[in-house]
Amino acid sequence: MESQTKRIDFFDKLPTLGAVVTAAGVAAPYITPERHGRPFTMILVVTRRCNSRCKMCSIWQEKNSPMLSLDEYRHMFREPLPSIRSLVLTGGEPTLRSDLPQIWEIARPALPRLEYGLLATSGLNVQRTLDQVTVILAQIEANPGSLKRFEVQVSLDGIDETHDHIRGIDGFFARVTRTLDGLATLQQRYPMLRTRLSSVVMPDNIEQVERIHAFARERGLSIHFSPVVLTGTYFNNLQDTEVLGFVPGSQKSQQAHAAFHELSAEDQSSLRFYYDDVAQMLDGDSRSRTCLMGFFGCVVEHTGEVYPCPIWEYESFGNLLEQSFDTIWFSEQARNARYNLRKTSCPTCTSMCYPHAVGLSEVVQEKLDHTRTRAQRLIGRILKPDNSAISTTPKVDPIDDLNPDTSRHHTSQPEPAVSHPTHDDLFIETLK
Numbered sequence: 001m002e003s004q005t006k007r008i009d010f011f012d013k014l015p016t017l018g019a020v021v022t023a024a025g026v027a028a029p030y031i032t033p034e035r036h037g038r039p040f041t042m043i044l045v046v047t048r049r050c051n052s053r054c055k056m057c058s059i060w061q062e063k064n065s066p067m068l069s070l071d072e073y074r075h076m077f078r079e080p081l082p083s084i085r086s087l088v089l090t091g092g093e094p095t096l097r098s099d100l101p102q103i104w105e106i107a108r109p110a111l112p113r114l115e116y117g118l119l120a121t122s123g124l125n126v127q128r129t130l131d132q133v134t135v136i137l138a139q140i141e142a143n144p145g146s147l148k149r150f151e152v153q154v155s156l157d158g159i160d161e162t163h164d165h166i167r168g169i170d171g172f173f174a175r176v177t178r179t180l181d182g183l184a185t186l187q188q189r190y191p192m193l194r195t196r197l198s199s200v201v202m203p204d205n206i207e208q209v210e211r212i213h214a215f216a217r218e219r220g221l222s223i224h225f226s227p228v229v230l231t232g233t234y235f236n237n238l239q240d241t242e243v244l245g246f247v248p249g250s251q252k253s254q255q256a257h258a259a260f261h262e263l264s265a266e267d268q269s270s271l272r273f274y275y276d277d278v279a280q281m282l283d284g285d286s287r288s289r290t291c292l293m294g295f296f297g298c299v300v301e302h303t304g305e306v307y308p309c310p311i312w313e314y315e316s317f318g319n320l321l322e323q324s325f326d327t328i329w330f331s332e333q334a335r336n337a338r339y340n341l342r343k344t345s346c347p348t349c350t351s352m353c354y355p356h357a358v359g360l361s362e363v364v365q366e367k368l369d370h371t372r373t374r375a376q377r378l379i380g381r382i383l384k385p386d387n388s389a390i391s392t393t394p395k396v397d398p399i400d401d402l403n404p405d406t407s408r409h410h411t412s413q414p415e416p417a418v419s420h421p422t423h424d425d426l427f428i429e430t431l432k
């Protein structure tokens, strides 16, 4: 019954969805380093520490990587960022920070228009994850503000021992299922909670895509698949390219192509366009749709450095501990980085680019709907200049928020001094 309702909703929205994609495609070439606004999405890497042993990501191999203290987060979120609609907490394994709910609590007042929150987790640390999510949900319940949804994204790269093998820990799959069970129970108490699955497709699990998909369906969970991304930054796995990568033309690559082709045919969300592109890129072609990261989304790393996306952590836009967000976002440095990444990395990048998962597509759709309404109103005025039914009441235009010239939070204040407290207040418990 529920899936039937979803279907009708989707087909109702299909013309709008088509318009969104077309408009995004048309607009993309005009989004230049000089012509863009502030981001909708912020991905916050709260730690690079991790207690998994994944094959496709070597973050866990970094020992004792530094972390920001709560005071440093307070400093980073010292000024409001009203353009941000979705905030992703990720890592490393973010739940290893026992102060994760406090980070969320510190960030929220600076994000007055936040609509979507997402926690990306491995699901390994069962009770810890459930406890932290409960605290965050209780905080939201006490002060919902503009928040519409909080999602927990749990990684699932295989069923049973395939997941254990890829994630390098016996019993990992069993722990993930316990985390999912706990989240399902929690959702009954907090209806704004959603759980989704995220799956990385690589040669070791290509045979399992259908089983993973079936697992998600059985539990009524949303899921997205991404082919393994090979990068010298973030996942830092270029050294394992031969084992992890799909060689164009190989049998595994053809299997992956077929799998993504099928996912595209089945999917009822904007992800289908991403899956189309992935199938194309697995054949050695370039992506045909522009990714929104760097312009509408950004990553804030565990050091305060701001990057356009996880894949382009070669050139920082600047550091939030040292400069205001606007100074960083509209800097020459950021302009150069955007230009370089668009030219070099984007055409063949298969990254899923988080915004799809965290409501950015909904935000874009909302803005395009708004633009369409304005266009219709304008056309109406031209056709019927005296039409009194057309409202002339000036409205706040959300798109103005994206224009650096109409800044509501640009600061010309001198940058406050940055304190660097010790990290003694941070507690990391590695659950083995």
Ligand SMILES: C[S@@+](CC[C@H](N)C(=O)[O-])C[C@H]1O[C@@H](n2cnc3c(N)ncnc32)[C@H](O)[C@@H]1O
Residues within 6 Å of the ligand: 050, 056, 057, 059, 090, 091, 092, 093, 094, 120, 121, 122, 153, 154, 155, 156, 198, 199, 200, 226, 227, 228, 229, 230, 235, 237
């Ligand atoms: C780096 S993890 C951080 C959150 C958490 N530790 C986890 O594993 O879900 C964020 C996402 O990146 C995905 N990921 C890891 N390695 C990847 C790779 N090489 N290519 C694409 N996605 C990858 C993970 O599966 C997860 O969904």
Ligand code: SF4
Residues within 6 Å of the ligand: 050, 051, 052, 053, 054, 057, 058, 059, 060, 091, 092, 093, 122
């Ligand atoms: S994918 Fe997540 S769990 Fe695995 S090593 Fe990377 S950060 Fe850790």
Ligand code: SF4
Residues within 6 Å of the ligand: 291, 292, 293, 294, 308, 309, 310, 311, 312, 341, 342, 345, 346, 347, 349, 350, 351, 353
């Ligand atoms: S490198 Fe990849 S993730 Fe980064 S902006 Fe380009 S397409 Fe998006």
